[in-house]
Amino acid sequence: MNKTYNPQEIEKKWQKRWEDAHCFEAEAGHEKPKFYALVEFPYPSGSGMHVGHIKAYSGLEVVSRKRRMEGYNVLFPMGFDSFGLPAENYAIKTNTHPHIITTRNVEHFKDQMKRIGFSFDWSREISTSLPDYYKWTQWIFLKLFDHGLVFRAKTLVNYCPHCKVVLSNEDSQGGKCDVCHSDVVQLPKDVWYLRITEYADKLLDGLDTVDYPDSIKQQEVSWIGRSTGAFVDFALDGIPEKLEIYTTRCDTLYGVTFMVMAPEHPLLDQYKDRIANWGEVEAYRAECAKKTEFERTQLVKDKTGVKLAGISAVNPVSGKKIPVFIADYVMMGYGTGAIMAVPAHDQRDWEFARKFGADIIPVIEGGDIEKEAYTGDGRMINSDFLNAYDNKKDSIEAMLRYLAEKGIGRKGVQYKMKDWAFNRQRYWGEPIPLIHCPKCGTVGVPYDQLPLRLPDVENFEPGTDGQSPLARIESFVNCTCPKCGGPAKRETDTMPQWAGSSWYFLRFVDPHNDEAFAGRDEMNYWMPVDWYNGGMEHVTRHLLYSRFWHHFLYDIGEVNTPEPYAKRSYQGLILGSDGEKMSKSKGNVIDPLDIVAQYGADTLRLYVLFMGDYTAAAPWNDDSVKGCKRFLERVWRLQEMLLPDEGVRPAMEAPVNAMIKKVSEDYERMKYNTAIAAMMSYVNELYADGHATRGEMRALLLCLNPVAPHISEEIWEACGFGEPIYRQSWPGYDPEKLVASEVEIAVQIRGKLRARIMVPTGLTQADGESLLENETVKGLIGDAQVRKVIFVPGRLLNIVC
């Protein structure tokens, strides 16, 4: 060994070896225990990989390499989520087909991933934009359609004027478009939905059966937002229809002093000739429509509204006539779009009542309703038969019974989550396989005609009329109805970005199957995914959507488990060196391939795992990258200190075993930073000694391999340790040899540190008293009376005197 460490050279060499040996491909047999590790496949953007991708993949990369060495059959696949708006926008700009752009980007990404040395199974690569793949996306969609989970409705939708597409609720969080971040507007539109709300309870209950961090579970729970309450019918004066409202506090019905309807409530249009001040209503509506979602929910503290003239409602329990308002603090998208207002016990109603001069009648004892609404619990008052109850649980139950008896109300459940607006008025997505027949209505494309291929177009520009570019292709649009054979037209919307990723993990288990999305045997063996790592930003999008699809496939008997992922984890962001989120505009973006060119892939991998707690955000630091390179160079130079002994010297037994234990455990806990620190400490000990035996070196290289596979393989080979590390077993440790024969413990007097003494290993709690004979300890106690001795073996001796 007289070479210096040259990462560029050895990394290329080992990447080729691994590829030629096919050593990271999952084995076809099903005898071994399996381990399915999944990381979120990327959208192949033109700018290539981001350091965030490296961190996201490196975590399970380490676990996968370790599990292979432990004898598992490991599936660690990679593919590309290749349909999507950025490629299409770029296509419009450069007038190049998105397929060409996507193919180029995929090749670029793949090349980059290989240069990092990730141990992905490339034989199972998939791309969601390829017909072989999206055939099955369409197939699952048709199954959803067949089971009544696809519907079309004209409602207010989230629309991005910049991208010219309808967005789902999940894609417009905070009133911003998920793709371009511009303000989303509400428009009435006729679009396709998937009935995800039908699965709300299953998605909630399923969380109890999986191993996800609490932060993720909580976020899903609050996004689904289940609430239980009651629907109550209010009669309206002079209108034959009842006004149905939703409330979680039906026991406060006696305190209802007015009603509020959302400005968009359909009943208004239906009976507009009975509304004396219709002009005022229309003006208010126009004003509301102008506000963005953001203004309507965040900035507007002042309640606004219009009282409907000529209309009043009747409180169904008290029989009192009460006024009806429209106000934009009531949303059409939640509950029934109308509420019963109880100003004494709801702050929003209270504010509205104050401004519009409505009565405030307390029905729960407590608080001071002159100052604010009282939302706490207490005895019911002014409420007839409910006055007998002193807590809301009982009073709600009593009222529910009453409402049911009288037939004016019923128990109900509401979710914040809305049905999934499932459409894009764009080109680069899966064509929705539905046909509109004037005679038969909406008909699914027959399964044997899948895939319904995306036709070539000349112009990818979305239509100004809100229609997809597909609508301009007559040969695509015009077809015959599969039912009646008559002339019909194809649906021209495409599926949203999240369609292809909602089931991709299933395709990985059997990617070349052309009979089914995946074979039963393969699914029974590989599913569920044992460990899925990805970004926190996907919790209320991809994670929710894919769980929904999987629950559905389970219900129709197509997959073997309801939940797709047994365990989920996430990684923290890598921030720029200025502590800000990396972005091109801030100029703080780090290109991972620059780091590879300068320091090597092993240094990059080591750094992203060492930089801090894996789940926490941490800023990039160039100097720390150098420190990681320095560590690898120290490992490299250990070759100069090598002793011919194949074993481990007695003095090194404890450090070797302790390192193996720490690394083994910490890799599994995603505590990569402390695992690496343990290896650094171990190397420091070898340097302090000035020597390392071959046995001591072997242990280090095996432990280091999952993080820095190239350098460890290279040194392994140079030392002549035999078969490459990818064929070796993970090292075990001997618990007996974890600590040396003597150990230093702390001596405390009343909890204050006073001295450190060496004691033999293996003392038990009972030996504590005997330590009082130690000279150092005797000196500390002096003449004092020992009242209590606390001895924690291996750690400390605390004497109370």
Added chain:
RNA sequence: GCGGGUGUGGCGGAAUGGCAGACGCGACAGAUUUAGGAUCUGUUGUCACACGGCGUAUGAGUUCGAGUCUCUUCACCCGCACCA
């Protein structure tokens, strides 16, 4: 407003209720070097010459012992949000 989280040296960060600051960066010193760089060795929370004292956002509490557990206050981050 609701939910979740975080707060430890100059910096990134370690610590099953048991020696706070592992490991790394940076800094300082020494060795080597014509010099710089690289490398190796040492020092590096803070006050103090020292003995020792003080230190994990804040104030209290539990305990032989608290960064860790309980309560208080403050600050910051993330998610949701007129959700009836």
